[in-house]
Amino acid sequence: YMDPMISAAKKDKSGTIFMHATGYKTVDGKLDNYNCRLFQSRYLAGVAAGLLTKTNKIGFVGSHPIPEIISNINAATLGAQSVNPGVQVNVIWINSWFDPPKDMDAAKTIMEWGADVMFTTTDSPNVVTLAQKDSTASKPLWGMGNDAPMNSFGPDRYATGPMFNWNVFYKYVLDSVAAGTWKVERSFWGLKENCVGLSPWGPNVPGKVINHVETIKMKWINDEMDVDFPFSAGFTKQDGTAIKAGTVGRKEIETMQYWVKGV
DSSP states (O other), rough: OOOHHHHHHHHSSOOOOOOESSSOOOTTTTTEEEEOOOHHHHHHHHHHHHHHSSEEEEEOOOSSSSSHHHEEEEEEEHHHHHOHHHHHHHEOSSSSSHHHHHHHHHHHHHHHTTSSSSEESSSHHHHHHHHHHHOOSSSOOOOOOBBBGGGGSSSTTTOOEEOHHHHHHHHHHHHHHHHHOOOOOOOEEEEEEEESOOOOOOOTTTTHHHHHHHHHHHHTTTTTOOTTTTTGGOEEBBOOOOOOTTTOOOEEEEEEEESSTTT
């Protein structure tokens, strides 16, 4: 998926600078790739999910099974397990960023499985609208947004959701181009740089949940947690393999093709 822009950058003679979101391929002096550590925000949303769930089942409508998405789902799972070790996570892939009918089918499947907190890595708000529609006093449901605020689609049952703040990074890039200091950096910003964050909390999320998550977020921002956490802390893979602390960094996160225990 990187090759078309790589080819264009190599052929270009106009002095154009190319920027490719995600990936790892570069062209010196011409093309940089960049990302933000959305897995950090997904971890925080996972902590919230672990505190909110009553069934100990969390569901994901998955877009594409690529490392970026797999690492995000793993981070959410580790976040939920940090406060609720018995949590199980189920993922239904739709192999699309935006396919509302297939998305809704997947959302209904994870709800029928028993998930009472539902995430999405797509651009459809169906997990939020479904939580709003089907939540009851005896069986409350929560929906998590993705990439942008989705609270308007389920104002009563919206929890929060991970978001990119690309404007912060794009301003940095444009300023460096204007100053003549642009260079290939492979930027990978996170919460501290405000490149990722959480969407506004839903009005019905308990205050103790919000306070717990916001406290963890500030520890990250204040460098009390390293940039590769939770993966850098060590974990157990789905197949039972123990991953030691300090062995997973950026390279391993960007190429992640396995599940953690609990998925």
